[in-house]
Amino acid sequence: xxxxxxxxxxxxxxxxxxxxxxxxxxxSLYPCLNFVMRGDVAPPSCCSGxxxxxxxxxxxxxxxxxxxxxxxxxxxxxxxxxxxxxSLPAKCGVSLPYKITPQLDCSNVKY
Numbered sequence: 001x002x003x004x005x006x007x008x009x010x011x012x013x014x015x016x017x018x019x020x021x022x023x024x025x026x027x028s029l030y031p032c033l034n035f036v037m038r039g040d041v042a043p044p045s046c047c048s049g050x051x052x053x054x055x056x057x058x059x060x061x062x063x064x065x066x067x068x069x070x071x072x073x074x075x076x077x078x079x080x081x082x083x084x085x086x087s088l089p090a091k092c093g094v095s096l097p098y099k100i101t102p103q104l105d106c107s108n109v110k111y
Contacts, residue, residue: 028052
């Protein structure tokens, strides 16, 4: 279930220079779990975690790593969970350079 946090969330390939791990992504987004899984109200700590994660992903490799983690989880989630996860950036005032979907091509993500 923790993986579904990321949707905002499988087998993930990372670039050799990437600094962001899926564990750090999952840890940052853990407060979002109940929102993504069940549609509960997203607590302020969810948005804080998302903003912190976005701020920590400073390079193209970092952002591609985060994208890969989110794509991996989204590919194992149901459509409602994916939709809730995809809505988080707008709810939290964070502009991601991509939309969270199972079909996301992380190789196109740039800094």
